[in-house]
Amino acid sequence: MLDTPAPLVPRDTADLLDAIRTASDAETPLELYGHGTKRGIGHAVAARQSVELSALSGVIFYEPEEIVISVHAATPMAEIETLLAANRQELAFEPQDYGPLFGLPRGSGTIGGALAANLGGPRRIKAGAARDHVLGIAAVSGRGEMFKSGGRVVKNVTGYDLSKGLSGSWGTLAAFTELTFKVLPRAEFSSTLVVFGLDDAAGVELLCRAMSSPAEVSGVAHFPAATAASLPHIGDNTRACTLIRLEGFKTSVLYRAERLNALIGPGQDLVRLDEEASRDLWQAVRDAEPFADHVDPVWRISTAPMHGPAFVEALRAAVTFRHYYDWSGGLVWIEIPDAPADAGASAIRETLSLFGGHATLVRASGIDPSVRRFQPQPPSLAALSRRLKSAFDPLAILNPGRMG
């Protein structure tokens, strides 16, 4: 077998354009990555030549009073988050850090990767995902052509929204060069109500009631006892935990906490955790900490919130697993120890078909490559996806096979 060539490391956009044009002329596929923190997600790319984009880094402009930041695509997330925090702002989609799930250090990864994976943490249910915060992009298509879409303002309907079309495309359509994002004020105060001892159905029912209240909750998660044990700041806990987060001005948070207490009703065993404790809790929810540093398969399943517990109950008949819920029950994280050869794919997707939604096999070390990491699409949609791929990358130069 031939040696793998060293990665190309474009110094700037012109270099990247050159690399993709050369690959296009020669019909040589390329694997694109920034810091490579998410290379374990999705299928192995069918390319011997890789392109490391990390040098395309740096802030182009950041205007806090205009709540907008524009950066080169491989600017580290950590750099952006530090810069925003200095101005009491943040990327409101609360991007998850996949590092811990793959035994990698925290705080790595690029903004381009965040958009390519369409990250969205616990606040996704209120504030949206990366797709909802990107305002404009510049990118190089698989045709070796530069193009841009969107702009730097929130309200913009000029032309197709290619920024969204490329979010969650895992580098299979184009290589981002510049990205402009909306930023938002960072909440002054964070507080979490933890209710103990509810079963899945009761926990998720409470979360949905909280979401349907005027309390403007910004995080809603439920951990059964098996996964709740690894949550920080809860002490020596052996019971299920239902978490409801409030963020904003302190006056407002305290007012809303009162209202939530009334909604939860008397007789419940609960505590309120503020500030650092609250923030630590949600970092654990965001980054799937109960499953960190293991190697067993991990699934991320998106369904309607109230369907979460019913899906989990139905799945029990087929496989044994550990799980917890984010997004008010609509995001189910599942880890399968002693997994079957397909990592539980057939059981999970068959069960999910009764409820609607999609299942992504996030961590799959040692799993048969033929197991589909991303949810297979019905034929007409799959055909449309192939045509969209061709519209950007007709020779399948960019990350071929990554999405299956």
Add this chain to the structure above:
Amino acid sequence: MSTLAMPAPNGAILDRRDEIAAALRAIVPGEGVVSSPEEMRPFETDGLTAYRQLPLVVVLPETVEQVAEILKFCDEHAIPVVPRGSGTSLSGGALPLEDGVLLSMTRFNRVLDIDYPNRTATVQPGVTNLAITKAVAAEGFYYAPDPSSQIACSIGGNVAENSGGVHCLKYGLTTNNLLGIEIVLMSGEIVRLGGKHLDSEGYDMLGLLTGSEGLLGVVTEVTVRILQAPETARAVLFGFPTSEAGGACVAAVIAAGIIPGGMEMMDRPAIHATEAYTKAGYPLDVEALLIVELDGPQGEVDFLIGEVETIARRCGASYVRVSQSEAERQLFWLGRKAAFPAVGRIAPDYLCMDGTIPRKQLPNVLARMREMSEKYGLEVANVFHAGDGNLHPLILYDGNKPGEFERAEAFGADILKLCVAVGGVLTGEHGVGIEKRDLMGEMFNEEDLKQQQRVKCAFDPQHLLNPGKVFPVLHRCAELGRLHVHKGQLPHPDLPRF
């Protein structure tokens, strides 16, 4: 723009009009096909009434299967199709084509499913924006995007245009509140995107379809997120002696970490026109009027009203009035919401523009607009979604005076070019349609536009769905797909390697 050219009608299609109408009647029996000029008259224009065109034939299907059969038939016979919701587009998105079938979706008017625990509403595309809120209001919910035309505009049209409204800084546009759609492609294929869950299993087709102005597919079902109505809402009126002071106040509010539910500004001509029309009680001795609405939990709103008032006074507000009742809050909005008809009363005609600019450019853009106003000899009044930088200059003219409409259009084009030049965009929420089509080159170069059209080719390779809209030049998909060999165009790659 008045010399706007639409694709030349295909004579062969015009000759087959009766035959095409008969074929459509076979698909949609009864009253579902309209072909006499009198009956087609209501469909000849949309909200951009300066442009009119009778379609080849109007078809009003009732089922998704009928939509699929109509599109398949038109695709096979290479007949253009223009989809239409309520026809409120301000950019000519639903302007018919002489050789095109007008596909009216108004009979898709049923609410299909309301799911309170999951906070979703699933409706047919002809349901109006406001009807969704009305359908869920009894349980205390609402649908957040609120375009000014919400009483009439359809949710299908909202998806096509990615409609906004005065509350979108805090609550997002249509695209941020949409969970799922069913669409029919030009080929007649029915495709479902999303559902009641979040995010996509593959490419974000839902994001791509939203705001695609009816060029990629016909929406036949819509699932949106509904929200619990805020506990309370209060509004404050601030008057400023200069637009700079008003603009600085908007920036200071946001810098303080406050994202108001709504933040609207009007300039002097708009204030005077609306006050004369609505008697909302606006101050007449200010250059800029700011309406700030804070909504949410009572405890939060009371606190933030105080904060915002302090900021505004620091920014030099010469007039401050806090709403003391729900009736007074409604009164504050009355003037703003009636701004278009109010301006319509002081001039025979007006053109409504829709650029977005970075907020800090507001004083500069207003000053430049005053210069243009003198140059063109036409008045302009401004209403402004100040929170998100979306500007609606209303250019006053008299269509009966020869040359005035053309002058107003040229003025409007200059304003939009200015918006792009200062870092903004051609259209914030009204869409490109035909109105801004020929200005697309101000914002995008040829490669940008070609890449957008390649997306179009993935959905509609014959360019039959709503042709003549959005893109100034139509390239054939075969031409767009051709690959260039780049060799020799760039120096030999000498990229650093590890």
